Amino acid sequence: MTSFLVRRVVGALVILIFISLITFYLFYAVPRDPARAFCGKICPPETLELVRHNLGMDKPLFVQYWLWLSAIFVGRDFTQFGPCPAPCLGYSFATQEPVFNAIVDRFPVTLSLTLGASVVILSFGILTGMLAAWKVGQPLDKIASSSSVIGASLQIYFVGPLVVFLLVDTLGLLPRPSYVPFTEDPLTWFVHLLIPWVVLSIIFTANYTRMTRSQMLEQLAEDYVRTARAKGMSGRSVFFRFAWRGAMIPIITIFGVDLATLLGGAIITEQTFTLHGIGELAVRAVQNTDLPMLLGVTVVGAAAIVILNIVVDVLYAFIDPRVRLN
Amino acid sequence: MTTVSWSSEPGTSRGPGPFLSVRDLSVRFSTEDGVVRAVDGLSFDVEKGTTLGIVGESGSGKSVTNLAVLGLHDPAHTEIDGEIWLEDQELVGASSATLEKLRGNRVAMIFQDPLTSLSPFHTIGRQISEVYRKHKGASRKEARDRAIEMLERVGIPQPATRVDHYPHEFSGGMRQRAMIAMALVCDPDLLIADEPTTALDVTVQAQILDLLKDLQQQYGTTIILITHDLGVVANTADNVLVMYAGRAAERGTVREVLSKPRHPYTWGLLSSMPRLTSSVDAPLVPVRGTPPSLLSPPAGCAFHPRCDFSQLVGSDLCFTQRPDISPENGHGDACYLTLQQKRDIRTGDTKEHA
Ligand SMILES: Nc1ncnc2c1ncn2[C@@H]1O[C@H](COP(=O)(O)OP(=O)(O)O)[C@@H](O)[C@H]1O
């Protein structure tokens, strides 16, 4: 198990360095010169040179990358902005604040959004899928199966405003979505994020209902389930104590992928509900050609996805002993 | 050797009869393509402490019959008629609570493929001990000790360590031993082994069969051994039931059926069996043709499309009327040929092969 984890973490670091390298390179291929953008509309050549120098952009590309990378661990001193202690991702060109701080400020919003939605999606999806499989062929199964088709064809920028209009503007049941730190007031945090979670789960849960149902039915037809029945286990305990494990494995795999989709989709989700998370930060960074911010957001986003996938893999190994060996 | 009564009379009074008695059993599955008559009017008895070998090509209804004994068919798609008596208990139509108490406890089953038949998610020990806890109400500790004891009994080395391993950490033969340990943990009266050696390689096959024989001698377990290999039956069983298309084709003691086989299907099975006396590279002669579809089995004798002797019977009995097994007791078969005809064919047959 330990070596499994070590291998996964090393692999993750390699992936992250690779992603940051590519992003770094791509940003220097963008048509707009970031130094010029930073310098302003009226920018005499000597000022531009100075800005380039101060931003460290007159150095060869790989040196710049190295400076960026090492700053994460040892910090860096910018002539333009002053010292930037580790972990340093540079300063925003647009707001002049340290990129790392901006991300740390916004991260809890996106994390709350994603993890909260995941919990709702997984618990609802698995529950309804289990029920459908338990009552296979009966009305409950048919309702669950057909509603899952509808859910999957919906889009957040359509459902989101609709639900807000209904629940907030018309019925006044829930407050308009916003972010209140969990540490400040858990209940308010919960209530204010409920609508985004529910909307995300309307769209994603369907998939899990369908998958759980079919996986459960598949598992119930397995030989080892027949053995369990032949040992005298009741139908119920076979269903809830045996079959679910096998059914969860593919579900966790898909969940790993969906997590990335949810995080990437934060850009749209946050815009739909005017939440100020990483997604919004990314949108603004693109608009402003704010290279350090974009690079920071990309790498932190990638890191989050990679870490969550390690967690998913650990879960996977936890459920299936066959994974632990290799 | 215990003599077997093969009375086909419905169980009216259940005095000291056979240990297991299957009477006129039929099992039908409703499928999208129609009704599958997997078992269609099958009767047989098993005496306590003996081994019955059930032989037949794949698809002849062997597994379906035995799953019916355990009541393991999905009632939503299965229709079962007839009677299955375990001593004085009727199992057809028994409540699920009754059956659950029986399964793994009085009647246990082992399956063909030990890898897929064991849960990949639980340790061997847990899979064995949970049966014991369920039926004997034992504590966790007692059940674990029992599991170790059982692993030792079936010849697994270092049982105290192995008990915590998962099935994928066992070899094929060891897995089947573990399966047997699991089946025997509650000292069942009846053990149904459904092709227990088919998935294993030859040397391991012999070991597993020896193990079953030893355990039977020590504990007096009654065994139904399903196989498509008459060789296995010859070495292990007391009595044989040859099944074809969900019915009995022939039955009797192993000696009777193997030395004086009466049904043309049994002849086919026997000639497809490698003989010690034949030269090594003599080709096996399988029964020609393929088993019939059980969706629409042939009229008359289900074996007639593959039978070379139906013209000897005279009239068109073979094609129109289903033969029943006769005589009712002892060595019997379901074929219209007279005993004399069968003897003549057999002696000709033996000459050909000699
Ligand atoms: N659950 C089921 N539904 C439909 N057909 C089945 C089912 N189980 C078995 N059968 C059919 O019944 C026949 C007998 O099967 P089985 O008893 O498994 O044969 P075998 O003698 O090889 O053990 C086969 O034709 C098989 O396809």
Ligand code: SF4
């Ligand atoms: S009854 Fe007829 S068809 Fe069937 S086995 Fe005997 S001879 Fe062949």
Ligand SMILES: [Mg+2]
């Ligand atoms: Mg079978």
